[in-house]
């Protein structure tokens with residue numbers, strides 16, 4: 001299989017953030033009413049900071065942008081300090097000219113989670129589909145919260161989090177036992193539907209996952225590997241052993 005994946009190696013987290021911010025800046029300049037797919041975690045924080053600076057300098061605007069986040073924990077209130085809703089507001093939305101009604105995250109606190117999953121994919125489709133999707137990667141190759149073994153045809157769904165993912169994400173909670181056991185996440189197919197994808201990964205912890213992706217083997221045991229079948233993916237990565 002020949003993949004068209006574009007690889008950009010960087011020397012620092014800041015460089016990764018700037019290169020990723022450049023891709024988002026170009027997207028917003030080319031299409032001010034872009035539909036962006038956004039991610040949480042430590043990886044995108046620097047890129048969000050950079051985009052905030054650029055928006056505040058008047059270089060870009062989010063006035064007509066709509067965003068869809070990849071995932072959210074099940075059972076947390078939006079206002080919980082550890083929710084992805086809070087993360088996104090603190091790191092990006094509160095500091096740029098986004099309209100609150102244009103912000104979407106899956107809601108993990110509804111009674112009918114199955115209906116919310118279907119509705120989330122519908123909302124993305126109604127908006128016209130995601131133009132540019134940002135991804136991080138879990139050490140086990142998860143994207144969004146799609147853990148190893150997830151079907152490549154999955155749409156937005158409810159997942160059981162693996163112990164490794166719960167441990168990785170425990171830093172955002174006062175007590176590791178508070179990390180929810182389930183999440184609602186866009187599926188692999190929902191992610192693949194995006195017109196373009198940027199995946200960012202920096203640091204020793206992520207090297208193994210990046211090497212695995214580079215090896216070119218596509219398998220459901222390594223969720224990110226399906227990206228090799230997408231026509232427009234850029235991987236921005238770096239870090240030393």
Ligand SMILES: N[C@@H]1[C@@H](O)[C@H](O)[C@@H](COP(=O)(O)O)O[C@@H]1O
Pocket residue numbers: 039040041042043044070071135136137138143144145165169
């Ligand atoms: N659900 C998120 C993922 O979307 C993210 O990519 C991953 C890596 O996070 P980090 O960037 O902090 O390493 O963490 C969580 O599991």
